Amino acid sequence: MTAGSARQTIKAVWRSARMRVGGAAAVLIYHRISSMESDPELLALSPERFDEQVAALSRDFNVVPVDEVFRLLDRPGRMPKRTVAITFDDGYADALHSAVPILHAHGVPGTLFLSSGAVDSPDEYWWDQLEQICFAPAELPPTITIDTGARTFSHSLGKDAIYPPETAMRDASWNVTQPTPGGRQRLYLELASFMRQLPPAERNPAMASLLKQTGAAPTTRTSHRTLDAAEVALLSRDPLIGLGGHTIDHAVLSACSTEEQRHQIHDDKLRLEQLCERRLTSFSYPHGGFDDFNAESRRLVQAAGYEGACTTDSDICVAWGDRFRVPRYLPRDMSADDLSAKLARWLDEGR
Numbered sequence: 376m377t378a379g380s381a382r383q384t385i386k387a388v389w390r391s392a393r394m395r396v397g398g399a400a401a402v403l404i405y406h407r408i409s410s411m412e413s414d415p416e417l418l419a420l421s422p423e424r425f426d427e428q429v430a431a432l433s434r435d436f437n438v439v440p441v442d443e444v445f446r447l448l449d450r451p452g453r454m455p456k457r458t459v460a461i462t463f464d465d466g467y468a469d470a471l472h473s474a475v476p477i478l479h480a481h482g483v484p485g486t487l488f489l490s491s492g493a494v495d496s497p498d499e500y501w502w503d504q505l506e507q508i509c510f511a512p513a514e515l516p517p518t519i520t521i522d523t524g525a526r527t528f529s530h531s532l533g534k535d536a537i538y539p540p541e542t543a544m545r546d547a548s549w550n551v552t553q554p555t556p557g558g559r560q561r562l563y564l565e566l567a568s569f570m571r572q573l574p575p576a577e578r579n580p581a582m583a584s585l586l587k588q589t590g591a592a593p594t595t596r597t598s599h600r601t602l603d604a605a606e607v608a609l610l611s612r613d614p615l616i617g618l619g620g621h622t623i624d625h626a627v628l629s630a631c632s633t634e635e636q637r638h639q640i641h642d643d644k645l646r647l648e649q650l651c652e653r654r655l656t657s658f659s660y661p662h663g664g665f666d667d668f669n670a671e672s673r674r675l676v677q678a679a680g681y682e683g684a685c686t687t688d689s690d691i692c693v694a695w696g697d698r699f700r701v702p703r704y705l706p707r708d709m710s711a712d713d714l715s716a717k718l719a720r721w722l723d724e725g726r
């Protein structure tokens with residue numbers, strides 16, 4: 376046995392002992408509850424599917440607010456069997472109008488993580504704007520170049536500068552997990568990967584440069600809008616709904632300076648608490664992968680007064696786990712039976 380595999384075995388034995396003695400919980404991550412024609416990032420789940428999933432969760436599991444999972448991680452042995460929490464990232468308006476009524480119908484709690492900069496924003500999130508720019512059947516310049524001062528982007532579309540309506544229609548249901556059908560999808564993937572890594576101070580001018588070059592003027596679609604201040608205030612009075620922070624600008628924290636991270640985490644919390652008139656206790660790292668935040672982010676989230684933070688690491692959380700690196704499982708469009716069976720197996724048997 377190599378040193379690496381010995382370490383893996385010890386880790387697995389330790390994890391299964393922690394599960395047996397202290398228990399485990401599953402935190403689920405959703406983004407949008409909406410039926411959409413085009414959903415390249417697979418962020419949306421239809422209200423019908425979500426309703427089925429929540430019905431199964433409320434029937435087969437002990438659904439608690441995510442803050443309760445944070446507290447239970449530190450109280451080994453107190454974790455009720457089959458504990459699950461439901462969370463939503465990004466603060467799309469459909470979370471209030473479609474998801475919350477379904478949670479109420481089944482009497483289960485949920486937590487919405489909001490980026491304060493998106494509350495009342497006249498613009499869609501940058502990834503939704505990219506979708507409009509790349510997939511509209513409008514002509515784009517043959518070459519797109521973006522220079523942020525620190526980084527450059529260049530992409531040649533060639534003949535794909537022209538995008539006939541029938542091709543756009545054919546590609547409308549494409550998403551990032553599928554093979555790339557053509558030049559517009561390649562452009563989208565490259566732009567998304569470029570924009571995603573930028574700190575907000577570079578991303579905003581980069582998006583402005585892209586809009587200028589392409590002549591695109593993305594609209595704010597009712598279907599893609601984010602919550603406004605009045606809706607956040609309404610949610611904050613709902614006893615079944617928890618609200619949490621997600622930075623001001625949906626920032627990849629690991630790309631930001633310490634000062635910028637502090638601003639994104641701390642000032643976001645202050646703004647949201649003013650809107651909500653309640654103290655926020657939970658946070659979710661934007662994008663949420665282990666490369667998207669660092670030890671400094673974790674420290675600053677704790678220092679801001681949060682009690683725990685969620686990642687997008689696909690796992691269940693086990694007693695004694697780090698409250699500031701809580702993994703979450705993305706159910707996507709699973710059938711309610713498949714989701715219920717998977718979570719039951721995971722929480723009961725650890726696999």
Ligand SMILES: [Zn+2]
Binds near residue numbers: 621662
């Ligand atoms: Zn997010």
